[in-house]
Amino acid sequence: MGDRPIIRVQHIVKSFGTIMAVNDVSFDVRPGEIFAFLGPNGAGKTTTIKMLTTLSRPTSGSLELDGLDVTTHQTAVRKRFGVVFQDPSLDSELTAWENMDIHGVLYHVPRHARRERCEVLLRMFELWERRDDLVKTFSGGMKRRLEIARGLLHTPKVLFLDEPTLGLDPQSRNQMWTHVRNLRATEGVTVFLTTHYMDEADRVADRIAVIDHGRLVATGSSAELKQQTGTDSLEAAFLALTGTTIRDESATAADQMRQVARVWRR
Amino acid sequence: MNVVFVLWLREVKKYLRSRVQIVASLGGPLMYLGVLGFGLGPVFQRAGEGSYLQFMAPGVIGMAVLFTAMFSGIAMLWDRQFGFLKETLVAPVPRLAIMIGRTLGGATVAVLQGTLIFVVTLIAGFRPVSVLTVPLAFLLIALIAVVFAALATAIGSTIKEMQGFQMVMNFLVMPIFFLSAAIYPLEGLPRVLAALTRVDPLTYGVDGMRGLLTGRAHFGVAFDVAVLVAVGVLFVAAGAWRFSKIEA
Numbered sequence: 001m002g003d004r005p006i007i008r009v010q011h012i013v014k015s016f017g018t019i020m021a022v023n024d025v026s027f028d029v030r031p032g033e034i035f036a037f038l039g040p041n042g043a044g045k046t047t048t049i050k051m052l053t054t055l056s057r058p059t060s061g062s063l064e065l066d067g068l069d070v071t072t073h074q075t076a077v078r079k080r081f082g083v084v085f086q087d088p089s090l091d092s093e094l095t096a097w098e099n100m101d102i103h104g105v106l107y108h109v110p111r112h113a114r115r116e117r118c119e120v121l122l123r124m125f126e127l128w129e130r131r132d133d134l135v136k137t138f139s140g141g142m143k144r145r146l147e148i149a150r151g152l153l154h155t156p157k158v159l160f161l162d163e164p165t166l167g168l169d170p171q172s173r174n175q176m177w178t179h180v181r182n183l184r185a186t187e188g189v190t191v192f193l194t195t196h197y198m199d200e201a202d203r204v205a206d207r208i209a210v211i212d213h214g215r216l217v218a219t220g221s222s223a224e225l226k227q228q229t230g231t232d233s234l235e236a237a238f239l240a241l242t243g244t245t246i247r248d249e250s251a252t253a254a255d256q257m258r259q260v261a262r263v264w265r266r
Numbered sequence: 267m268n269v270v271f272v273l274w275l276r277e278v279k280k281y282l283r284s285r286v287q288i289v290a291s292l293g294g295p296l297m298y299l300g301v302l303g304f305g306l307g308p309v310f311q312r313a314g315e316g317s318y319l320q321f322m323a324p325g326v327i328g329m330a331v332l333f334t335a336m337f338s339g340i341a342m343l344w345d346r347q348f349g350f351l352k353e354t355l356v357a358p359v360p361r362l363a364i365m366i367g368r369t370l371g372g373a374t375v376a377v378l379q380g381t382l383i384f385v386v387t388l389i390a391g392f393r394p395v396s397v398l399t400v401p402l403a404f405l406l407i408a409l410i411a412v413v414f415a416a417l418a419t420a421i422g423s424t425i426k427e428m429q430g431f432q433m434v435m436n437f438l439v440m441p442i443f444f445l446s447a448a449i450y451p452l453e454g455l456p457r458v459l460a461a462l463t464r465v466d467p468l469t470y471g472v473d474g475m476r477g478l479l480t481g482r483a484h485f486g487v488a489f490d491v492a493v494l495v496a497v498g499v500l501f502v503a504a505g506a507w508r509f510s511k512i513e514a
Binding site: 053105 | 352353
């Protein structure tokens with residue numbers, strides 16, 4: 001095992017018609033590290049996560065997770081990762097416990113182990129007291145914590161977090177990263193996260209990959225990136241690497257629905 | 267198997283918890299039963315067709331089952347963007363198990379809702395001709411529920427936007443209701459309307475129920491069941507196929 005990367009991405013391309021969402025991206029993630037994928041809106045972060053989590057197939061290139069080809073060994077790969085998507089994927093009409101329990105069944109965790117592990121994780125994420133409350137009564141931070149707890153229920157080797165702190169207040173964000181770092185210590189899980197908050201990547205990630213316009217523009221530790229660009233903060237390094245133009249994504253159906261959902265939730 | 271069960275249970279639990287929604291969904295059928303049933307009753311009677319309430323009660327039950335089953339399609343659309351669907355799609359289980367669990371859950375909820383309306387029609391004065399055929403009528407209700415829950419799954423897997431579902435409600439669900447035999451007899455219809463009623467699966471569901479509960483079937487119960495089973499198989503296959511194509 002030792003030095004074999006837990007995630008190996010080689011020359012992946014994903015195109016939608018003439019648009020190259022991900023264009024010849026390659027990188028390795030080492031076991032047990034916290035790896036941050038950094039990039040402006042529409043850079044290809046979520047598209048890459050979707051390919052790594054078997055939700056979409058690359059147009060070309062190869063993806064490996066724990067030595068398994070992601071496109072051909074879907075089921076085996078799915079057992080090995082947990083994922084927290086950018087949009088919430090909890091059932092808000094069910095309780096925290098029920099959400100955890102369904103996940104356990106979906107991942108074939110035996111009943112006894114399921115109960116034990118649900119309890120351990122809910123306690124770890126400070127949700128045990130609220131386990132029988134409907135998720136719709138939870139705050140944004142609590143929902144995120146529950147999603148992470150759920151993602152870990154089947155003891156995955158890799159945890160994907162797609163912009164997990166989006167829309168959270170600074171307190172919740174802070175708490176969330178403390179949890180993520182503790183996790184690595186207690187569970188030894190590899191964490192692959194995307195974010196566009198520089199300070200967070202700076203604080204929690206061992207290594208950072210910067211992606212822009214579907215291409216990888218730099219990879220390295222925060223210190224290495226600063227050195228490479230001759231800047232003194234990761235934010236400055238990021239701007240040096242990706243430029244200062246503002247990205248206008250065209251609104252997709254998902255964005256429009258997100259808008260509707262926001263209005264409805266008030 | 268376990269997977270199918272938990273996903274089924276999830277749908278049922280959510281239904282039983284949404285008391286407000288249950289009460290609200292009684293509104294539509296009650297309107298039809300109350301206003302049409304009693305409003306058109308005298309005319310129907312004078313036309314020599316007997317009690318209109320007796321005639322339309324199975325239709326209203328069919329309507330409730332249709333609407334509830336189709337509604338599970340909206341729930342899926344919602345789940346797809348903001349909820350739970352992705353969680354199931356990345357799980358190491360076959361898509362077919364997920365689709366079956368969801369669809370059976372949606373169908374069960376539709377049966378429960380149909381049962382509720384059945385009770386309401388009894389209170390309003392509907393009298394089945396025999397107690398013995400009532401369990402058989404529930405078989406028809408279950409068939410209607412599966413047919414439309416599967417159709418809803420197929421549609422919910424195909425369209426991506428909420429506005430799209432509005433279109434489906436207006437251009438598919440309402441016509442399915444109005445073109446079925448729910449509120450008027452199948453006999454003596456103009457040729458075009460007669461043809462349209464015969465391609466509507468709900469027609470056979472309502473006709474079968476009517477046959478069992480009031481002894482008045484146009485096609486015959488056996489034929490109705492055969493058509494529903496065939497359409498059910500077709501829609502479940504279509505739903506499974508569309509569901510397997512979802513790219514989140």
